[in-house]
Amino acid sequence: MLLVDHALMLARLRAPVYHRCPKKGTGDTPVPYAGGVAHPALVRKDTRMSLLSQLADVDVIDLTAPLSDQTPILQLPPPFANTKSFSLTEISRYDDRGPAWYWNDITTGEHAGTHFDAPVHWITGKDGEDISQVPPAKLIAPAAVLDFSLSAAADPDFLLEVSDVEAWEEANGPLPDGGWLLYRTGWDARSGDQREFLNANETGPHTPGISVECAAWLASRPILGVGVETVGTDAGAAHSFEPPFPCHTALLGAGKYGLTQLRNLELLPPQGAVIIAAPLPIVGGSGSPCRVLALVER
Secondary structure: OHHHHHHHHHHHOOOOEEOOOOOOOOOOOOOEEOOOOOOHHHOOHHHHHHHHHHHOOEEEEEOEOOOOOOOOOOOOOOOOOOOOOOEEEEEEEEEOOEEEEEEEEEEOOOOOOOEEEOHHHOHHHOOOOOHHHOOHHHHEEEEEEEEOHHHHHHOOOOEEOHHHHHHHHHHHOOOOOOOEEEEEOOHHHHOOOHHHHHOEEOOEEOOOEEOHHHHHHHHOOOOOEEEEOOOOOOOOOHHHOOOOOHHHHHHHHOOOEEEEOEOOHHHOOOEEEEEEEEEOOOOOOOEEEEEEEEEEEO
């Protein structure tokens, strides 16, 4: 747990921001300017070295799905508008358009691939944070990994219930305050194929999720948010629930966050991993594709 303690200490440290390091012989008193978060270089050397020495014994696990024109995306039925698939449009590639450089324009929706849902994404959170307003300290947080992949393999419409989470806590300890609940269903194994990933038929999509009661209960818990392997935080059949889309409704309405289309959750322990989730700070944005990394002690 030392990794979690140190990572959260640095993430949540509040102090004046310093625009330069102290000069030699001046001790620990650099010149401040108002507001912000202390630069890590100004944290006491012993704390800094302790954290760095720990990182030598840490595995960094990528929980992010590759983003391409083959990445599965959500498909809403008519008359609702849909997001665009991800695409690259070449600007130049070591040619007459730019002889020494290669770059592209990108087209994507905010909620394409592995992405971060901000509260403003849902009507219940419309007065909440947009994606650029998520505090940086909340982008680094501990995680609990709840593995219900066997249940989801047996029933693609499997729903996580309050009793499931309570039983998990009895066995593994409480969900971390200010941390993520990462819900493993094994659904990332389907992410190479849009049809298999959405798993839709004439009645709609069939993917695992969280029950109405459990979503409301989790919204009342002191967690940061919920992360899933599916295309969205709600079950495929959540359009038919009452209320519809309970994870979006309850969790975003409570000022919490969502992470979707995660992978490699099977490589994480039930408790003890530290998650770094880094969305683009799109001003006014409802979400953003993001890179999600897990730090796990060896």
